[in-house]
Amino acid sequence: xxxxxxYLLPVLVPFIILLLPxxxxxxxxxxxxxxxxxxxxxxxxxxxxxxxxxxxATSVLIIVLQLLLVSDKGLWFTKAASPQELGxxxxxxxxxxxxxxxxxMLFLGGFFLAMxxxxxxxxxxxxxxxxxxxxRNPKFVMLGLMMITAVFSMxxxxxxxxxxxxxxxxxxxxxxxxxxxGKVAFALSVPVAANIGGIGTPxxxxxxxxxxxxLVDENNISFGEWMLFGVPFVVVMLFIAWLLLTTxxxxxxxxxxxxxxxxxxxxxxxxxxxxTFVITILLWLMGGLHGMNSYVVALIPVAVFSMxxxxxxxxxxxxxxxxxxLVSGGIALGVGLDKSGxxxxxxxxxxxxxxxxxxxxxGASTLCLLMANFMSxxxxxxxxxxxxxxxxxxxxxxxxxGGEVMLILAVxxxxxxxxSLPISTPPNALAYASGHIETRQMAKVGVVLGxxxxxxxxxxxxxxxxx
Amino acid sequence: xxxxxxxxxxxxxxxxxxxxxDLAYFADMFNIEECESAFECEELLEELDAQQEYVGVIISxxxxxxxxxxxxxxxxxxxxxxxxxxxxxxxxxxxQADTIRxxxxxxxxxxxxxxWDPQELLQTVKELLTEYIVxxxxxxxxxxxxxxxxxLYRLIK
Numbered sequence: 250x251x252x253x254x255x256y257l258l259p260v261l262v263p264f265i266i267l268l269l270p271x272x273x274x275x276x277x278x279x280x281x282x283x284x285x286x287x288x289x290x291x292x293x294x295x296x297x298x299x300x301x302x303x304x305x306a307t308s309v310l311i312i313v314l315q316l317l318l319v320s321d322k323g324l325w326f327t328k329a330a331s332p333q334e335l336g337x338x339x340x341x342x343x344x345x346x347x348x349x350x351x352x353x354m355l356f357l358g359g360f361f362l363a364m365x366x367x368x369x370x371x372x373x374x375x376x377x378x379x380x381x382x383x384x385r386n387p388k389f390v391m392l393g394l395m396m397i398t399a400v401f402s403m404x405x406x407x408x409x410x411x412x413x414x415x416x417x418x419x420x421x422x423x424x425x426x427x428x429x430x431g432k433v434a435f436a437l438s439v440p441v442a443a444n445i446g447g448i449g450t451p452x453x454x455x456x457x458x459x460x461x462x463x464l465v466d467e468n469n470i471s472f473g474e475w476m477l478f479g480v481p482f483v484v485v486m487l488f489i490a491w492l493l494l495t496t497x498x499x500x501x502x503x504x505x506x507x508x509x510x511x512x513x514x515x516x517x518x519x520x521x522x523x524x525t526f527v528i529t530i531l532l533w534l535m536g537g538l539h540g541m542n543s544y545v546v547a548l549i550p551v552a553v554f555s556m557x558x559x560x561x562x563x564x565x566x567x568x569x570x571x572x573x574x575l576v577s578g579g580i581a582l583g584v585g586l587d588k589s590g591x592x593x594x595x596x597x598x599x600x601x602x603x604x605x606x607x608x609x610x611x612g613a614s615t616l617c618l619l620m621a622n623f624m625s626x627x628x629x630x631x632x633x634x635x636x637x638x639x640x641x642x643x644x645x646x647x648x649x650x651g652g653e654v655m656l657i658l659a660v661x662x663x664x665x666x667x668x669s670l671p672i673s674t675p676p677n678a679l680a681y682a683s684g685h686i687e688t689r690q691m692a693k694v695g696v697v698l699g700x701x702x703x704x705x706x707x708x709x710x711x712x713x714x715x716x
Numbered sequence: 717x718x719x720x721x722x723x724x725x726x727x728x729x730x731x732x733x734x735x736x737x738d739l740a741y742f743a744d745m746f747n748i749e750e751c752e753s754a755f756e757c758e759e760l761l762e763e764l765d766a767q768q769e770y771v772g773v774i775i776s777x778x779x780x781x782x783x784x785x786x787x788x789x790x791x792x793x794x795x796x797x798x799x800x801x802x803x804x805x806x807x808x809x810x811x812q813a814d815t816i817r818x819x820x821x822x823x824x825x826x827x828x829x830x831x832w833d834p835q836e837l838l839q840t841v842k843e844l845l846t847e848y849i850v851x852x853x854x855x856x857x858x859x860x861x862x863x864x865x866x867x868l869y870r871l872i873k
Contacts, residue, residue, distance in 0.1 A: 364873075367873055408872065409872065412868070412871075412872035412873070415865070415869040416866065416869035416870050419865070419869060675857070678857060679865075679868065679869070679872070682860045682865045682868065683865045
């Protein structure tokens with residue numbers, strides 16, 4: 250029975266919600282469309298938590314169900330009720346548009362950069378050059394490894410970065426003595442740095458992209474602005490993580506020699522990759538100076554790499570469409586809540602205003618951190634951010650603390666800080682597979698970094714608000 | 717989770733049993749099949765394909781009555797349905813000509829000599845399976861505890 254629960258619940262519970270009378274939700278004047286959105290949201294939450302289907306499939310299901318049940322071109326009987334009872338149907342173009350929203354394009358651009366960098370070995374070669382100044386003392390080699398991992402994961406996927414760095418590390422770890430705790434430190438340093446590094450840029454990790462959907466109009470944050478607070482946060486967190494790892498798991502080996510083979514490619518294609526990479530990042534950092542926003546800039550590498558066959562037809566097939574769709578579903582969920590009017594209505598009905606705003610920030614981010622430890626970071630962000638954004642927009646008591654931006658950023662950062670279990674993130678799973686780490690050791694580091702990370706997030710937001 | 721098979725082919729019962737025993741490590745997550753001849757293996761391949769199961773690794777002896785291991789593996793190499801399937805020849809009696817044909821026609825992925833070291837066989841199959849899973853684009857997370865970490869790190873992009 251328990252085995253089937255994960256399949257039954259995501260079907261039954263939303264169905265019951267659909268059948269309930271509209272008055273049972275405690276929201277005055279709730280429309281049919283709003284009720285259906287609630288059902289879809291609950292289904293999404295159950296599917297992402299219980300994972301009866303792949304998480305990206307849940308996202309696709311959200312979009313398709315919204316098209317069928319609440320769009321202006323949905324099934325005939327879904328539109329049969331009187332307009333007043335029915336509420337606002339959502340434009341099917343808006344829902345389908347989530348597959349190609351500017352945020353998705355930003356990520357696509359990031360994918361192109363990362364793929365080209367890997368294909369032309371820019372990543373390994375940079376790692377080789379950047380690691381040199383850190384010498385051979387295990388402590389400093391680890392610091393170097395962590396910094397490079399973090400920088401790479403700001404532009405590449407956290408998983409790909411982790412795999413690359415672990416493959417550099419594997420021969421080194423093999424030289425450690427049987428009971429040398431340094432093995433644990435090294436094996437853990439990579440996923441930790443990759444998870445933290447993802448926070449540094451809007452394209453570092455999918456939760457950041459989801460957050461961008463809610464940071465619009467006067468709350469808009471540009472690529473450069475994000476890095477202005479994201480990178481210092483990453484630096485502080487990395488330093489703490491490094492101290493933690495070197496104290497908890499000191500290495501008894503005295504010298505480490507990382508041997509990375511290869512040299513920088515100098516073919517015309519490789520040079521095109523380097524130049525495009527640098528120009529794209531510079532354009533991102535310049536903000537609005539050139540009139541383009543980060544979404545438009547992101548498509549430049551897509552065009553250049555396609556033109557020069559740097560990313561070929563075969564490479565195109567290897568793009569992580571699942572990640573893009575996963576984010577699309579989250580965006581669609583937000584569109585549904587917003588455009589149906591449910592977000593505004595529900596917030597009015599629930600007396601959140603009585604809640605202390607700081608309590609809300611702390612509560613929401615802690616919940617997010619907790620969820621992110623047990624399920625996909627992106628799915629967590631997909632579920633919590635639309636709710637938090639709606640709440641933040643309506644709560645005037647939040648304004649002295651920086652308004653909804655602070656709330657959204659606190660929750661977004663919390664989503665990336667969930668890293669205490671092998672199942673928390675793919676980088677953790679990869680490092681755990683090395684066989685050098687026990688779950689207990691990973692949990693110790695992950696829990697400390699999660700809590701410390703939240704506290705630093707609050708401090709950072711406080712400082713940001715003072716500026 | 718997708719069903720992935722490891723097939724062992726050898727005309728000697730004892731060899732089959734001992735290979736299976738060495739690969740018991742995989743038994744709870746993968747299907748280990750034993751065939752006593754190349755024909756039996758071909759039948760099994762048809763059956764597995766009809767059920768849309770994956771064939772990750774074939775470990776075959778060379779000298780067998782009726783049809784040799786190299787002939788069997790050559791057929792597998794040319795069969796589109798088993799593109800990517802890893803082929804390991806486990807034999808003590810291959811001439812140089814056999815070996816040349818095995819490499820050129822059967823596109824062997826690995827060659828182990830009888831008598832083999834159980835540890836080496838296990839490690840080799842681990843690596844081959846890891847390559848198969850990543851190259852096929854299967855969900856490696858599902859099998860991660862049985863795979864070879866260094867190979868995984870090398871292949872994941």
